Amino acid sequence: MKKIISLFLFILSPSCFAIDGNVLLADIDRRLSPESYEMYRKLINIEPDGDRKEFVLYTIKKGKDNVIALFLDPPSEKGRSSLRQGDNMWLYIPNVGKPLRITSLQSVVGGVFNNSDLLRLDYSTEYNAESVKEEGKQYLLTLKAKNRNVAYDKLNMWVDQKIKVPLKIEAYAASGLLIKTLHYSKIKDFGNGIVRPSMLETDSPLYKGFKSVMLFDGIKPRKFNDEVFTLNYLSKVGELRQ
Amino acid sequence: MKKLVMALLFLPSLLQAEEFSFDLSGYKKKSFEWNADIFLTATHLQLDQDSTLYNLNFSDNSDTGSLSRLTAELELGAVYRFTEASFTFRGKLEAVNDELNEEQDSVIQAFYFSDKLNNNASYELGKRVLKWGKGYAWNPVAFAERAKDPNDPDLNREGYILATGDFTKTFINTDLKTLSITPLILPADKDINEDFGKDDDINFGMKLYMLYNDIDIDLMFLHGDSRGTRLGADFSTNITTDFEWHGELAFLQDQTIININDSNQLTRNETDYVQALIGIRYLTQSELTWIAEYYYNEGGYTDTELQRFYTLADANPITQATLFAVAQNALSSGFGRANPGQQYAYVRVSKKDVIGIVYLSAAFTSIINLDDASASLIPELIYTGNENIEIRGRLILLQGDDNTEFGEKANAAKLEVRLSYAF
Secondary structure (H helix, E strand, O other): OHHHHHHHHHHHOHHHOOOOHHHHHHHHHHHHOOOOEEEEEEEEEEOOOOOEEEEEEEEEEEOOOEEEEEEEEOOOOOOOEEEEEOOEEEEEOOOOOOOEEOOOOOOOOOOOOOHHHHOOOOHHHHEEEEEEEEEOOEEEEEEEEOOOOOOOOEEEEEEEOOOOOEEEEEEEOOOOOEEEEEEEEEEEEOOOOOEEEEEEEEEOHHHOOOEEEEEEEEEEEOOOOHHHHOHHHHHHHHHHOO | OHHHHHHHHHHHHHHOOOOOOOOHHHHOOOOEEEEEEEEEEEEEEEEOOOOHHHHHHOOOOOOOOEEEEEEEEEEEEEEEEEOOEEEEEEEEEEEEEOOOOEEEEEEEEEEEEEEEOOOOEEEEEEEEOOOOOOOOOOOOOOOOOOOOOOOOOOOOOOOEEEEEEEEEEEOOOOOEEEEEEEEEEEEEOOOOOOOOOOOOEEEEEEEEEEEEOOEEEEEEEEEOOOOOOEEEEEEEEEEEOOEEEEEEEEEEEEEEEEEEOOOOOEEEEEEEEEEEEEEEEEEOOOOEEEEEEEEEEOOOOOHHHHHHHHHHHOOOOOOOHHHHHHHHHHHHHHHOOOOOOOEEEEEEEEEOOHHHOOOEEEEEEEEEEOOOOEEEEEEEEEEOOOOOEEEEEEEEEEEOOOOOOOOOOOEEEEEEEEEEEEO
16 A cells, blocks of 8 residues: 555656756746846956956847847946857957957956856757756756857756756866856846846856856846847947836 | 745845845946046157168157157047937047157047937948958958058047948848948048048948858948049958958059159059958967958059168268158158058967966067068067056067068167056
8 A cells, every 4th residue: 555655656746757858948048038138247257366356237138049248337348249149249349349250268358257158048049958857956957069159068057946947057068178167046036027046156167266256137028129139239239228 | 835935045145145236226328428548658669770760750869769758648438318319429638758759639539420210220420430341450441441550450540520320131031141231421621531532522432231141241332532432342250169260352443652763753653453351360279369360452562662662761861852851751652651561461369367367468469561571579468457457568579671661660679568547
């Protein structure tokens, strides 16, 4: 009888049902942000001696692969903007006055965050889920890049089972080298049904002693014209703020 | 139950509160915004007293072996917005002081009105800088711009008074992703844009931009009496995520070239010629960024023509006053421009976070005249670790034999330290 009850409980338990990693990943994306949105981010680079350098970015995204990040602060960086259309990335610097193509692994701010971190697309756009495991109250998703243009070849993503947002991500190069670890925390209700972490801390064995922190705020769904995500518009992105 | 779960989820954020804070209110759009940059530059020039350009430029001060120069610049930018329209301003104040000279100057680099016609179209009227072309050091297709300094290509420049606009259309599920049309009207007479043309001319042009199969492509033209007809094209694309290549091609019609004939007299010839540029930008696994460009200017001076100029420029200002005057005229008529020859290479290699210092960048730049094998060599360090402050130190060494471009420059070496502060 005990065995029958155990079997019955096992059948009813969630772990019995196979979880589709790609469906879960798409769900995580939508919980992190709407497909088209605007948001503000503060990026803080912290050096081993505690010195900090802060940047504020206004970010907009439309669809699967259009993202723009505009620097609002500090004054030395103000007006710089980066556009991503799929694998294409450009940097607009007001002095230079014309967009230059940049690469995903470069960093326009120095420190641990690179361009692909600042112009991140949905995880499900760039990665396929290879496996899902349960670890306590978290899922462990193993993600593989869909092509070689993606900044990190493999991600291990620990996901909160209840609200389905990432809590920790390890990013690996194709060689298996751990490039960086991301820690999401401070879950916050941003309104419009968006409940997600408001802080992301990053460290990297390549930058020992350094830490980068990203604070999120003002995330909300917003529609944009396609023409906003073009080179000629990069000098005018700041006008979209409300 | 849901509230309890949410409260538990929020608890860590409450416990960790205030280590980092983010107040959005300061970053919303305002009707008036301004910014400024201050540049303080100390320069030491080691002059080459045997060079021909020293002879032309320092004939009144022939004992000057070196110069120490201090330069202070203030660049002020502002934007005033109302509804969808705005006024944009950028101006510069400059003071220069060295042993021979003391100068103050001010210039309005840009001051224009812009307005949005609809989601696809906008226009701008006033003084503004256009930046056409994909090249880093040179831009053959920059038809409506003041020339940039290949030694410092990112410096702000003064624009021209013009009318321009943008019409942009995007496409989904086609090879052509974006199409932008930028028309241009540029007037020139003795009071407006006088260094573009002085004969009461109206120049008009257009740039057509396409993002086609992940390739940026521009086609452009400028037509008018000021500078003849110019046709151009450029492209830029990534071969891999870390390897970009770009190119420019320009055809210039009815251009005036001033030269020196066998009798040491200046001549004027009308001719057509092409300019071309091809370049790469490559980020290596070790995070070195390479920029390399080859520039060809059919309208530039040949090695023989430049040697004739250097021979003339060696004239004694007293005993050969006529020849000396011709050389000074030649200097201001084309021979004195940056990179007056026909073939050049530009190489810049830079690395961020050198010797483990996160905000320290190092770079080495060289511009090589491929016809006479002379070159400038520029090692450089930039530190941006203090917020809003950039400190740049660089040494410019000029290498070349007699009668070569860089061998005949007035200075042999230049040490420059620049501090910039943005607020």
